[in-house]
Amino acid sequence: MAFRLKLVPTHTNIDFFKWQWLTFGASVVAVVVSLLAVAIMGLNFGVDFKGGTTIRVESTQNIDISVYREATDALGLGEVSITDVFDPSFRPDQHVKMLRVAPQDGYEAVTPEVIEQIEAALLQVDPAVTFPSVESVGPKVSNELIWKALAAVAIASTGIWIYVWLRFEWQFAVGCVAALIHDVIVTVGFFAIFQLKFDLTIVAALLTILGYSVNDTVVIFDRLRENLPKYKQMPLRDLMNLTTNETLSRTVMTMTTTALALTALVIFGGDVIRGFVSAMLFGVFIGCYSTLYVAKNIVLMLGLDRTEKAKKERKPGDHEFANIDA
Known part of the structure; x- marks a missing residue:
């Protein structure tokens, strides 16, 4: 049966x-x-509706958010939002953070030069950091x-x-x-x-x-x-x-x-x-x-x-x- x-x-x-x-x-x-x-x-709102640039940051080291924030504050980009990302599927040595940068004055979105500055600043405090994805959307879009x-x-x-x-x-x-x-x-x-x-x-x-x-x-x-x-x-x-x-x-x-x-x-x-x-x-x-x-x-x-x-x-x-x- x-x-x-x-x-x-x-x-x-x-x-x-x-x-x-x-x-x-x-x-x-x-x-x-x-x-x-x-x-x-x-x-x-995410970057789709708010505009700006979102950078996904991954590292094998568990670097505190305050360290990343000090590195970006020195660039004078205004408010940069940094948040931790947690996921059960992450490896023990996989630490992910999301950086959100608002569009700069006079630009529709964050320029490639500014993104390079951000990446260089983070590499100085964490040589193991990588940047798997970068998404940019202008305020008009x-x-x-x-x-x-x-x-x-x-x-x-x-x-x-x-x-x-x-x-x-x-x-x-x-x-x-x-x-x-x-x-x-x-x-x-x-x-x-x-x-x-x-x-x-x-x-x-x-x-x-x-x-x-x-x-x-x-x-x-x-x-x-x-x-x-x-x-x-x-x-x-x-x-x-x-x-x-x-x-x-x-x-x-x-x-x-x-x-x-x-x-x-x-x-x-x-x-x-x-x-x-x-x-x-x-x-x-x-x-x-x-x-x-x-x-x-x-x-x-x-x-x-x-x-x-x-x-x-x-x-x-x-x-x-x-x-x-x-």
Whole structure:
């Protein structure tokens, strides 16, 4: 007899609306806190959005940051940010630091001559130091990237809204997009609160989170659409609970397997992709939460015209745009 792993019992009867105002209120609070965190604390923009030059410094010696800072201060470059980078995959003799240098007056980015001065100054205090990578972005380009990143998220959300509205009813589309906006804002707030580096890879993670979250939501909405003609007399609240319980095993299994893969990448993937993977891992959990406690709540608040559907006597699964190819 084959062994089958079940994270959720075959038949569940969880009342997802038992604490609907508490869970929905927690989501509203999370969104407000996230917006306040971004407004007050700001985001720790990476070189993509802030401009300047980032130099990755590696050495076999564990040199204190203050030694590097004294060497760069002597060059008169203004504020130079130096941070340690830790990673479980590093060798015992691999010590990595990141130097961030703001663009100098009159220049779009740090010039090659200045970079050479920085490298020479660090070599004097640590002959074993190496410079595996140098990234430079001018302030004009970084400003354009911020607007393009915002536009990418907005366009993706709009496209998803249009798709869900065509495939379902407008109430489903409103609930779905509200959940997506919730996921994006809370994830960005997470980065603001913990001051994690926010760069283009995080924007890519946000777009991926949108796709993951809407996929999970559409699965429940699709089952709900199938159940509407089957249970014409069942109250919408109870029908949504039934539908969510029917798809709960799939939701939990998808979230768990995705989280396991992302956790492995957080631990063993290295510091280069850690920001992207961390955003994805947080987004997987917040996306699952919004599917269960945000999207459905909004649809229930807006209501569905089930009487009209019954009069039209449509077949299970039919609706105004049922014949549109997905």
